[in-house]
Amino acid sequence: MKGMMMHRPLKIADLIAFGAETYPASEIVSVRTEGDVHRTTYRDTYRRIAQLAHGLKGLGVGEGDRIATLAWNGYRHFELYYAISGSGAVCHTINPRLSAEQMTYIVNHARDRLLFVDTTFVPIVEKLRGQWPEDLRIVVMTDRAHMPDAELEDVLCYEDILAGQPEDFDWPDFPEDQAAGLCYTSGTTGNPKGTLYSHRSTVLHALSSCVTLPGSLREGNRILPVVPLFHVNAWGLPYSAPLSGASLIFPGGALDGKSLFDLMDREKVFSAWGVPTVWLGLMNEIRQRGRLPQGFGDLVVGGSAATRSLIEAFEERGVNVCHAWGMTEMSPLGTQCNLPQAMTDLPFNERVDRKQSQGRRVFGVEMKIVDDMGMPQPHDGKTPGHLYVRGNTVTTAYYEDPEASCNVFDAEGWFRTGDVAMIDRDGFLFITDRSKDLIKSGGEWISSLDLENIVMSHPGVANCAVIAVPDPKWDERPLLIVEAREDAQPQKEELLGLLAERVAKWQLPDDVVFVDALPLTATGKVSKLTLRQRFPAGNV
Ligand code: AMP
DSSP, X not given: OOOOOOOOOOOTHHHHHHHHHHSTTOEEEEEOTTSSEEEEEHHHHHHHHHHHHHHHHHTTOOTTOEEEEEOOBSHHHHHHHHHHHHTTOEEEEOOXXXXXXXXXXXXXXXXXXXXXXXXGGHHHHHHHGGGSOTTOEEEESSOGGGOOOOSOSSEEEHHHHHTTOOSOOOOOOOOTTSEEEEEXXXXXXXXOEEEEEEHHHHHHHHHHHHHHOTTTSSTTOEEEXXXXXXXXXXXXXXXXXXXXXXXXXXXXXXXXXXXXXXXXXXXXXXXXXXXXXXXXXXXXXXXXXXXXXXXXXXXXXXXXXXXXXXXXXXXXXXXXXXXXXXXXXXXXXXEEOOOOGGGTTSOHHHHHHHHTSOBEEOTTEEEEEEOTTSOBOOOSSSOOEEEEEEETTSOSSOTTOHHHHTTSBOTTOOEEEEEEEEEOTTXXXXXXXXXXXXXXXXXXXXXXXXXXXXXXXXXXXXXEEEEEEEETTTEEEEEEXXXXXXXXXXXXXXXXXXXXXXXXXXXXXXXXXXXXXXXXXXXXXXXXXXXXXXXXXXXX
């Protein structure tokens, strides 16, 4: 027997419509690329979103079109999120830190029709436009007075698109599984892979975030998303904040400790979200000034493992640290480590120990640990295995990439995360290793295999491997280990120079080590495990 309740499709536009109606005065504050601070409310933002949606329609944007953004965290980027997906098109956020090659691949693969770009990133567009689709139109996210003198033809101005448009919009109806957002993540080999979010997955993710993190997401709280809007939708904050009534404080491009401290202090940010590297910078500033920013009490940290010392430094100053784990492919929230009531009375050290765990699952995400043969392992807190997930906020495939998609799901449809983990009897997840051959530096991916392929093209290199070594600031940094051909003596500078032609500067290995022979596994592959044990702290 079927239930007899109404079925209304879950739609992203309803989140901001609800926020504007229920929490009209909640704020969006943005540090702008123009150099000043911009303040608005959900009510006024909703009007501009309607204007932008009319503007997009005027530019011929239709359902399913991919509309790209290349921008910092700010109110215009937020408006694009809603106007694009609310119109039935797909908001494709591009990570400006990617190499030129990766970015070009992404724009071409997604077949973007429009690209909205912050003035800061106009030089990237100038450099790469020739390699992008000819009919891709560029919109600079500023007003007429601040349009750059770019050597680009036919460039549109964001504020011109909104000017004079009606302040309400009749949002179209479509099924809730309609595509809404697209975000590419680095692959272990070759090209980045796209995760295509739906309206349904996004709204469910926002609902479960509000239920899971009620201490952070609620009316009256001011939240600072340092996690970028170009990385997994800033962990869903543009959606969960209007739903909960929380205000958003967007930091723009200045993400150093001092700038963040000043902004948080001025804006009385209560909850700040981002990767560990950013919080190390903020902690240095807190130590120098001998105090916390005013009103600060909650830190959500994820994207890489938060170290004990980082958690301890914030907790001992009275800031609640919530260590979270997730993935682009999961919208991204998977687990979070706010402690259950029974553990809040533990002695300080034990609480900090606990918070090093990635925490317990959020509603809607199931987790399992399996061995190399795919056999489920016990949740006993001591048996590690490959971590798989499933749920309504987890991807079913990579966007138009059957090859990448075919290796990451098991026979029952669970998604292989590429993380190695244990789960204890209380449901706490402990990430212990990574089976995917990637390095995560300051929250951004570096593909070992991509670097290795480039280095192998050098005639003097017989074999090579890139491994992650721990780094106090960036969490991990790449180390290149090279076995030279017998008759050759490749130099460190040559190899780094070769890499520099193809990858972004921050992706270059910090050091190059030459060895007589690389250790091999039984199957003849380079044994990275042996190398990681041999170079536990880099080239020392
Ligand atoms: P991304 O898709 O770029 O967000 O990266 C997701 C991956 O980052 C995960 O599969 C993990 O390898 C890593 N990761 C994210 N959060 C954590 C965390 N709290 N601890 C350890 N690794 C993490």
